[in-house]
Amino acid sequence: MMSDKPTTIKEIAKLLKISVSTVSRALNDHPSIGLTTKIRVKKLASELNYEPNQKAIQFLHGKSFVIGVILPELSESFFSAAISGIEDVAYKRNYTVLLAQSHDDAEREKLLVEKMKMQRVDGLLVSVSKTTSTYEHFEIFKKLNIPVVFFDRIPPIKNIHYVASNLESGTYDAVSFLLKKGHRVIGMINGPNTLVASNERKEGYVKAMISNRLKFDPSLIVSCDLSESGTIEAMDTLINHRRKPTAIVTFNDYVALFAMRHTKSVGLNGIDFVSYANLPIIKYMDYSPIASVEQFPHKQGKKAADILIDLINRPKNELGAEHAYFNVVVASELIISDSK
Known part of the structure; x- marks a missing residue:
C-alpha cells in the first residue's frame, strides 16, 4: 500500500x-x-x-523564486497587457508571479507592500496608485536589499529603477497633430498631480504650444481623479471656459470615454478628442478619439520583469549598490484613427 x-x-x-x-x-x-x-x-x-521539496530548494538558493506585482486595476486593459508581459518573462525565467491590486488606494498599497515582504518575494514590480503621495513604505525593501522596479506610474523620487513610456513626447505629438488639424484652443483633462505621468503630459502640451508660437494658457489644463464623476467635473470646467476648446487631450482612453459620453449628453458636437493607451475598446466606440498615444504596456511589463529578475540574480557583492539604477523609457507612438 x-x-x-x-x-x-x-x-x-x-x-x-x-x-x-x-x-x-x-x-x-x-x-x-x-x-x-x-x-x-x-x-x-x-x-x-x-x-x-520547494522549501529545501528555496533554502539552498536563498530565494523563493516568486516576484510580487502590485498594480492599480487588473480590469483595465492597459494593466492586463502589462501583467501578460510580466508573466511571459517570469515563465521563461522560472519565476512565479504573486499579483495584487491596490484599486488605486494608497493605504491598501501600503498594506500590500507589507504582505509581499511577509511572503518573502525575491523582488517587487509596482505601478503606484493615483492616491499615493508618500513612498516610505517601499524603503523596507531597500533596507532588506530586495529590488523594486516601478513601471508606468512612477513615483517622483530619486534613485529608483523604473520602466515607463515617454509621455512628454507622446503629448507633444498629440497636441501638434491637433494644431495641424486647425485647432487653436486645446484643452487637457489631466490626472492627479501626484503622478509623474501627469506632469509629463503637461510638459509635452506646453512644449507643443510654444514650438508653434502659441501662448500657453494654464487654465485649459484641468486635473481630475480619473473617475467618471471627476472627468465630468473637469469636462464641465472646459465646456464653460471663456475660451471654448475645440479639441481636448484626455489622460487615457477611459477618461476620453467618460468625457465624450458627457459631451454627447449635454448636446455638444464637434469637439475632437485625443487620448492615451490606444486600448482595443476605442475601435468599437461610436464616438471615439481621433488619435491615441500608444504606451506599449506589454513591452513595459516584459522589460520591467527582465530588469527585476536581473537585479535579483546579480552578485551578492553588488547588492545595495547605488551606481546602477535602471531608468528605461519606452518610446510612445501616436496612433491616428483609421476613420479620421
Whole structure:
C-alpha cells in the first residue's frame, strides 16, 4: 500500500543503496554522476511520484523564486497587457508571479507592500496608485536589499529603477497633430498631480504650444481623479471656459470615454478628442478619439520583469549598490484613427 506521505530523497537513496547526495546530484543532472545512475534514480523517483521539496530548494538558493506585482486595476486593459508581459518573462525565467491590486488606494498599497515582504518575494514590480503621495513604505525593501522596479506610474523620487513610456513626447505629438488639424484652443483633462505621468503630459502640451508660437494658457489644463464623476467635473470646467476648446487631450482612453459620453449628453458636437493607451475598446466606440498615444504596456511589463529578475540574480557583492539604477523609457507612438 502506497504511503500518503511524500517520497523523500532519503527513501530513494535507501532503496537504491546509494548516498543521499548522489540521489540529489542525479536528480539535478550534476556532471559528476554517471548516466546509468541518473537513469536509475529518475526512474525510481518517477515511480514513487517524488516531488522536490520547494522549501529545501528555496533554502539552498536563498530565494523563493516568486516576484510580487502590485498594480492599480487588473480590469483595465492597459494593466492586463502589462501583467501578460510580466508573466511571459517570469515563465521563461522560472519565476512565479504573486499579483495584487491596490484599486488605486494608497493605504491598501501600503498594506500590500507589507504582505509581499511577509511572503518573502525575491523582488517587487509596482505601478503606484493615483492616491499615493508618500513612498516610505517601499524603503523596507531597500533596507532588506530586495529590488523594486516601478513601471508606468512612477513615483517622483530619486534613485529608483523604473520602466515607463515617454509621455512628454507622446503629448507633444498629440497636441501638434491637433494644431495641424486647425485647432487653436486645446484643452487637457489631466490626472492627479501626484503622478509623474501627469506632469509629463503637461510638459509635452506646453512644449507643443510654444514650438508653434502659441501662448500657453494654464487654465485649459484641468486635473481630475480619473473617475467618471471627476472627468465630468473637469469636462464641465472646459465646456464653460471663456475660451471654448475645440479639441481636448484626455489622460487615457477611459477618461476620453467618460468625457465624450458627457459631451454627447449635454448636446455638444464637434469637439475632437485625443487620448492615451490606444486600448482595443476605442475601435468599437461610436464616438471615439481621433488619435491615441500608444504606451506599449506589454513591452513595459516584459522589460520591467527582465530588469527585476536581473537585479535579483546579480552578485551578492553588488547588492545595495547605488551606481546602477535602471531608468528605461519606452518610446510612445501616436496612433491616428483609421476613420479620421
